[in-house]
Amino acid sequence: MSQLSAAASCPPILPLKHGDIEGTATLPLSDYHAIDQQLLHKIAYDALVWSSLHGLVTGDKSVERSGSVPGVGLVHAPFTLFPASFPRSHWKQACELAPVFNELVDRVSQDGEFLQDSLSRTKKVDEFTSRLLDIHSKMLELNKKEGICLGLHRSDYMLDEQSKALLQIELNTISSSFAGLGGLVTELHKKLIIGRHHHIGWFLLRNMLSHYGELLGLNSDRIPSNTACNQFVDALAKAWCEYNDPRAVIMFVVQADERNMYDQHMLSLALRERHHITSVRKTLAQIDQEAELLPDGKLFVDGQAIAVIYFRAGYTPLDYPSESEWRARLLMEKSSAIKCPSISYHLAGTKKIQQELAKPGVLERYLENKDDIVKLRKCFAGLWSLDESDITKRAIERPELFVMKPQREGGGNNIYGGAVRDTLIKLQKAGSQEDAAYILMQRIFPTSFATFIMRSGCCHKNHAISELGIFGTYLRNRDKVILNEQSGYLMRTKISSSDEGGVAAGFAALDSVYLT
Ligand code: ADP
């Protein structure tokens, strides 16, 4: 049965939702084959089945009775039907930057004075950042040194259409998500393009079973493999080994109302299956209730020794609704358990530090290799503090060319367009110190392309833009660097009219990469 007639037996065509672009789409990747609705539907249908069968899902608590089970109200994670084109040269550039950014975070994290000084004005006007700095200065007072440092980072980039420059959006050093689900989308896109290989009559069967590659002029070899899940898990396992207590477990610090738990469970499952390491999930409030810190620094939670603390919460003020959560964060920081991230790594990943590191001569304080410094600077977009009057003046004139950012993570916090001007004028009028809570950044305009986004079972054809995240894993035990690698990727694609990004924040869809 040919592919086209196979499509005919499918249920009615997926509705194109309001606001989608009408008419047949021109795929961004093939030589502009138009794709007909029947074929599109067949592909979308197969993709939805695949995603449910392979755990490309997010959970919610809508259907559970008691609070103790994971979110069993499952829906597929938003994903694109086809990978997003990305130039091979820029892909290579982004991958090569990963170990350099890993080393930079580790070096900056050890300069407590730089972190405190750079954030000292922010501290006065931003309660959340101030509390993080208090924990950090407490560690400085105690002269607490982190013997073993583990970083699971993701550096996000956009390819600026006008300059063709690969520019960093930000570096995430805490709760860098989607190492799990991101790899599944890579697998989905590869499977959609090429079917299962059967050894008997391999060539013949391959032609019959290969899904849509030939039809769409796509070649799955152009989709880079994505080992983010296993590399994150192997880094966590190596850190666990360095802690050297076989009874100890890895603790995931999670949000009570987490929806992205299956991205986290994928890591837990792989820890057990690949390394026979047990992981436990606790909220900050539970840790405050159940944790015990022994005089020798060993941390026990609910009676279990903790070797590694992996934060998938604690990056936003929303995670600290009371003093209980702050007590838990401080207690963990005081312990000898390996924090991922430590408070220093967490602070090194703030947007204010990103902006300070972009100042002339600052990178030279942390890195020796001149080539590395050149490589880093090449991917820096314009970054400024608000006390640079010529920039704020320009931002008031042309607010659409800037993004204004508070020291927040998790998406949905940035200021765009006219609101940039309004906020700057308000801050100037108030003459307050509030401006220290923000940074200004050059707005990056990637090329927009037509793609298909699957969300809640519906296929939306939209003009979209993409953001490439490259994962990095880093592990150091005192003066021995055990691991410093690029570790897979996350491609996120969002409709080009949306200012914000973020899958968890509900703006973007998970995607993969098609090298051109
Ligand atoms: P968060 O840490 O909350 O995710 P980010 O700095 O990553 O904040 O920004 C969130 C989203 O906003 C990004 O995923 C991207 O879609 C958009 N964004 C951020 N900075 C820029 C920029 N300079 N140019 C264009 N878009 C940006």
Ligand code: HGS
């Ligand atoms: C989790 N629910 C991030 N992490 O990586 N954002 C996106 O999954 O543990 O949503 O697009 C939490 C930020 C990019 C992924 C979400 C870096 C979270 O928001 C954690 S701090």
